Amino acid sequence: MPRAILYDSTLCIGCRACEGACAKRWGLPYNDKVAAEETISAHKLTTIVTHGDHFCRRLCMNCLQPACASVCPVGALQKTALGPVTYDAAKCIGCRYCMQACPFQVPTYEWSSRLPRMRKCDMCSARQSGGKLTACAEICPTGATFNGERNALIAEARSRLAAKPDQYYQKIYGLSEVGGTSVFFLSAVPFEQIGLRTNVPREPLPMLTWRVLELLPDVVSTGSVLLGGIWWITNRRAEVARKEGPHK
Amino acid sequence: MMAGVPKRLPRITVWRAIFAAILLSGAYATYLRVVYGLGGSTNLSDKFPWGLWIGFDVMCGVGLAAGGFTLVAMVHIFNIKQYRPVLRPAILTAFLGYLLVTLGLLYDVGRPDRMWHPLVMWNPHSVMFEVAWCVTLYSTVLFLEFLPIVFERFGLHKPIEWIHRISVPMMILGVLLSTLHQSSLGTLFLIVPEKLYPLWYTPVLPLLFFVSAIAVGLAMTIFESWHSARAFGRALELPLLASIGRVLAVAMSVYLWIRFLDLLHRDAFGLLLRNRTETWLFLLEIALGVVPTALLYQARIRRSPAALYVCAVMVVFGFIANRLNVGITGLEAGSGTHYIPKWSEVAVTLSLVAIGFAIFRVIGQYFPVFEAHSTEPAPATREVKEADPLSVG
Ligand code: SF4
Ligand code: SF4
Ligand code: SF4
Numbered sequence: 001m002p003r004a005i006l007y008d009s010t011l012c013i014g015c016r017a018c019e020g021a022c023a024k025r026w027g028l029p030y031n032d033k034v035a036a037e038e039t040i041s042a043h044k045l046t047t048i049v050t051h052g053d054h055f056c057r058r059l060c061m062n063c064l065q066p067a068c069a070s071v072c073p074v075g076a077l078q079k080t081a082l083g084p085v086t087y088d089a090a091k092c093i094g095c096r097y098c099m100q101a102c103p104f105q106v107p108t109y110e111w112s113s114r115l116p117r118m119r120k121c122d123m124c125s126a127r128q129s130g131g132k133l134t135a136c137a138e139i140c141p142t143g144a145t146f147n148g149e150r151n152a153l154i155a156e157a158r159s160r161l162a163a164k165p166d167q168y169y170q171k172i173y174g175l176s177e178v179g180g181t182s183v184f185f186l187s188a189v190p191f192e193q194i195g196l197r198t199n200v201p202r203e204p205l206p207m208l209t210w211r212v213l214e215l216l217p218d219v220v221s222t223g224s225v226l227l228g229g230i231w232w233i234t235n236r237r238a239e240v241a242r243k244e245g246p247h248k
Numbered sequence: 249m250m251a252g253v254p255k256r257l258p259r260i261t262v263w264r265a266i267f268a269a270i271l272l273s274g275a276y277a278t279y280l281r282v283v284y285g286l287g288g289s290t291n292l293s294d295k296f297p298w299g300l301w302i303g304f305d306v307m308c309g310v311g312l313a314a315g316g317f318t319l320v321a322m323v324h325i326f327n328i329k330q331y332r333p334v335l336r337p338a339i340l341t342a343f344l345g346y347l348l349v350t351l352g353l354l355y356d357v358g359r360p361d362r363m364w365h366p367l368v369m370w371n372p373h374s375v376m377f378e379v380a381w382c383v384t385l386y387s388t389v390l391f392l393e394f395l396p397i398v399f400e401r402f403g404l405h406k407p408i409e410w411i412h413r414i415s416v417p418m419m420i421l422g423v424l425l426s427t428l429h430q431s432s433l434g435t436l437f438l439i440v441p442e443k444l445y446p447l448w449y450t451p452v453l454p455l456l457f458f459v460s461a462i463a464v465g466l467a468m469t470i471f472e473s474w475h476s477a478r479a480f481g482r483a484l485e486l487p488l489l490a491s492i493g494r495v496l497a498v499a500m501s502v503y504l505w506i507r508f509l510d511l512l513h514r515d516a517f518g519l520l521l522r523n524r525t526e527t528w529l530f531l532l533e534i535a536l537g538v539v540p541t542a543l544l545y546q547a548r549i550r551r552s553p554a555a556l557y558v559c560a561v562m563v564v565f566g567f568i569a570n571r572l573n574v575g576i577t578g579l580e581a582g583s584g585t586h587y588i589p590k591w592s593e594v595a596v597t598l599s600l601v602a603i604g605f606a607i608f609r610v611i612g613q614y615f616p617v618f619e620a621h622s623t624e625p626a627p628a629t630r631e632v633k634e635a636d637p638l639s640v641g
Pocket of ligand 2: 071072075077092093097099
């Protein structure tokens with residue numbers, strides 16, 4: 001069963017425990033200075049962002065049909081059946097197409113490294129396949145970050161919206177964005193007010209390029225016949241002209 | 249070709265000084281790139297992962313080298329022998345162009361030591377994977393198309409015959425590969441519908457990229473003939489270039505018409521009322537396409553080498569503006585950031601261009617790039633130059 005994360009902004013107290021747990025999980029340094037950075041970067045794969053009275057988290061959405069994985073020329077990024085979108089640093093050539101393609105601007109790069117890697121949250125793929133919770137969900141003191149089966153989480157989110165209609169903006173972010181993601185957000189206010197992108201397409205992005213790419217065999221076969229045919233016609237004409245030349 | 253000026257010592261020295269200065273700054277930028285990585289040598293960021301090295305070196309580089317496949321198709325497949333004199337320079341430009349694009353990619357890619365990965369680790373869903381394969385294969389084709397020039401220089405006739413035997417399928421392959429990756433450079437951006445400004449984002453980007461590549465390939469042929477005529481003191485094949493000018497006018501018209509239809513069908517003309525940087529950049533780009541196209545329809549313009557040259561240059565600049573808009577400026581607003589290339593990015597790019605000009609010049613001098621037409625009926629065309637420019641132009 002595919003898994004997912006549900007982040008409920010109304011329960012988040014902004015303690016940043018998830019940030020620390022994530023840093024520890026990746027072996028990244030975490031201190032007050034890093035905590036104060038409210039952007040994700042190659043040394044901070046998730047962050048809490050303050051929007052007035054509200055908090056929001058940033059992490060990889062682990063999309064159902066990830067743009068990043070579809071564009072990666074070496075297949076370093078993979079959507080697993082379990083849900084996480086994983087990254088194989090040994091394959092990555094550093095073209096950064098994943099960064100360009102991700103509609104949520106999630107992938108980050110080790111810009112100052114001489115042997116750089118792309119970095120992003122992978123929904124704790126290793127932990128989850130070992131039956132454990134994601135590090136951020138495990139440590140969250142209020143249950144704002146919740147990790148479980150995707151369908152169960154959708155049901156849970158729906159019942160929360162129904163139970164307290166006045167406390168929630170009545171939508172689940174991640175259900176239909178780019179064809180669905182594995183990370184969901186609930187919020188008290190409209191999503192753009194907590195910095196979530198609402199202009200992303202509803203359809204999966206990989207379709208946009210695949211529609212063109214799948215024409216490739218047709219273009220090649222038709223093109224060969226066409227060009228070969230034109231060559232045959234024009235050169236035949238030249239041949240005839242050459243043969244007839246002396247008689248004239 | 250640096251010598252857009254006559255071969256007189258003092259002026260050559262100025263050009264050489266500029267050339268040396270560019271290469272020196274490029275060398276220092278290379279040092280920064282190697283030692284301090286992309287962070288120390290570029291202004292790229294997590295929000296803006298592609299900059300000048302992709303937007304210019306790759307996207308413009310590949311397009312400007314498109315004359316190679318356009319002329320191969322015209323001369324060898326459509327059998328329009330008249331264009332043969334400019335075929336070899338076009339192939340040389342293309343070959344150098346692709347070499348420089350590859351060199352540029354070594355700078356841009358984070359792990360250049362793994363540039364070969366896409367050839368063994370496949371992801372057929374990735375446009376970049378397709379581009380990587382096409383560019384690799386097409387560079388090989390260009391190399392084979394270029395080899396006869398080398399063999400000829402050293403009087404090796406056996407290998408020329410051998411290449412000649414496979415030349416037709418090879419040329420068809422080359423044209424197909426070019427069609428694919430020229431358009432695929434546009435397909436690359438289909439994945440960013442919410443980032444690329446709607447004046448440029450359109451589902452027909454691949455088609456637009458393909459048609460504009462054909463046009464700019466022709467413009468580059470005129471551009472380079474003009475320069476090499478000066479540099480090597482040859483007569484300009486004016487009637488021939490005038491006739492290429494005609495083809496260019498038609499190609500540009502088709503391109504502009506598709507763009508017009510595209511904006512019309514997407515109801516995007518309203519965007520032009522917004523006073524934004526994008527609007528002005530778009531208008532500049534379109535003006536650089538419309539003006540030379542309109543001019544090229546006039547026989548008077550096509551008959552004058554200087555006017556023809558200026559038109560070709562405008563088309564080239566319009567093309568560069570388009571690629572930079574799609575690859576860089578059109579993405580800034582959607583990415584929520586600004587990007588100005590660092591000096592070292594510019595230095596590397598200028599060095600690549602300078603190296604291209606220099607190698608072209610050296611090869612043009614020592615290899616039979618321009619003599620090829622002497623075996624063909626070209627001399628006749630050259631004689632009509634003054635007498636009857638209308639016959640071809
Ligand atoms: S959010 Fe971005 S990086 Fe994460 S899976 Fe989706 S496309 Fe990939
Ligand atoms: S940067 Fe690496 S992971 Fe991202 S698309 Fe390129 S090769 Fe794939
Ligand atoms: S799921 Fe794992 S990698 Fe992702 S933010 Fe949580 S702790 Fe970090």
